[in-house]
Amino acid sequence: MAVLDQKKTKVSDEIPTSSMADIAFLLLIFFLTTTVFPKDKGLAIVLPEEGVTAQVSQKNIMHIIVRPNCNVEVKRGEATNVQTLRAADVQGVWRQAAADNPNLIAAVKTDPNAPYRCMVDVLDALHLAKADKISLQMLEN
Amino acid sequence: MPKRGGFQKRSKASEEIPSSSLADIAFLLLIFFMVTTVFPNDKPRQIDWVKAQAAEKISEKQKDILNIWMQKDGTVYINDQEVAMADVHQVVAPLYARTNRALVISIRGDRDVPYHYMDAVQKQLVEAGVVRVVFAAQLERQMQRERR
Numbered sequence: 001m002a003v004l005d006q007k008k009t010k011v012s013d014e015i016p017t018s019s020m021a022d023i024a025f026l027l028l029i030f031f032l033t034t035t036v037f038p039k040d041k042g043l044a045i046v047l048p049e050e051g052v053t054a055q056v057s058q059k060n061i062m063h064i065i066v067r068p069n070c071n072v073e074v075k076r077g078e079a080t081n082v083q084t085l086r087a088a089d090v091q092g093v094w095r096q097a098a099a100d101n102p103n104l105i106a107a108v109k110t111d112p113n114a115p116y117r118c119m120v121d122v123l124d125a126l127h128l129a130k131a132d133k134i135s136l137q138m139l140e141n
Numbered sequence: 142m143p144k145r146g147g148f149q150k151r152s153k154a155s156e157e158i159p160s161s162s163l164a165d166i167a168f169l170l171l172i173f174f175m176v177t178t179v180f181p182n183d184k185p186r187q188i189d190w191v192k193a194q195a196a197e198k199i200s201e202k203q204k205d206i207l208n209i210w211m212q213k214d215g216t217v218y219i220n221d222q223e224v225a226m227a228d229v230h231q232v233v234a235p236l237y238a239r240t241n242r243a244l245v246i247s248i249r250g251d252r253d254v255p256y257h258y259m260d261a262v263q264k265q266l267v268e269a270g271v272v273r274v275v276f277a278a279q280l281e282r283q284m285q286r287e288r289r
Contacts (some may be wrong), residue, residue, distance in 0.1 A: 014183075020163075021164040023164075027167075028167055041196040041277065042196055042247060043275065045275075046240055081181040112260070115256070116254045123193070124194055127195035
């Protein structure tokens with residue numbers, strides 16, 4: 001008891017290396033599972049092939065005109081009355097119209113000076129409404 | 142001294158699998174994966190993304206996606222190089238042919254770019270024979286839209 005400070009410590013002075021493999025594998029598995037590749041997201045469309053024009057009956061067309069201030073004008077093919085609405089409202093309009101006529105084609109005509117986001121908002125609404133026949137054009141005066 | 146039968150002779154090889162090099166193997170694997178992980182090569186441009194609720198993941202492999210960046214002023218970048226609008230189809234067509242027409246074009250446009258630039262790009266892509274195009278957008282949740 002008198003020579004307490006001379007007592008040898010039992011702790012080894014080496015760093016234990018037996019668990020090093022476990023640590024390395026843990027790191028390996030951690031990085032393998034947490035690496036996330038940024039997947040691109042977007043609205044897919046299919047462009048027409050060059051030189052192919054399809055004649056479509058007017059009654060199967062819904063004209064959707066995008067104005068520079070993001071207002072949207074919807075006109076059914078033969079009808080003359082024009083509805084002015086917001087981009088998000090196109091979804092409901094399309095759902096109703098497509099229920100009546102399954103062959104309906106959305107002709108999105110965008111003003112040359114309208115910002116891109118206005119067109120994307122309309123396209124988004126059409127995608128949400130499960131429209132699959134979409135034609136993108138520029139509004140010609 | 143008579144020679145003993147070979148059967149009773151103990152093998153000197155240890156029965157345990159040597160585990161001292163296990164750490165080295167693991168670190169080698171770790172370093173291998175770290176080195177071989179390839180991230181998309183073109184560096185992002187400064188654009189304000191458009192947002193869309195219906196945005197879907199593009200299932201194609203990264204190498205089958207070609208990004209066309211379009212900035213607010215209508216300048217077009219493909220693979221980190223500025224491309225004049227009239228030359229887009231000349232740049233895209235050989236890339237498209239090389240991937241056996243499996244290439245998907247991802248148009249990454251600034252939200253405020255006037256639409257006539259977008260229309261011009263689409264016409265160029267049609268000229269290059271490209272069929273599948275994606276308007277890249279960030280996913281927007283329902284809540285965000287309602288707040289706007």
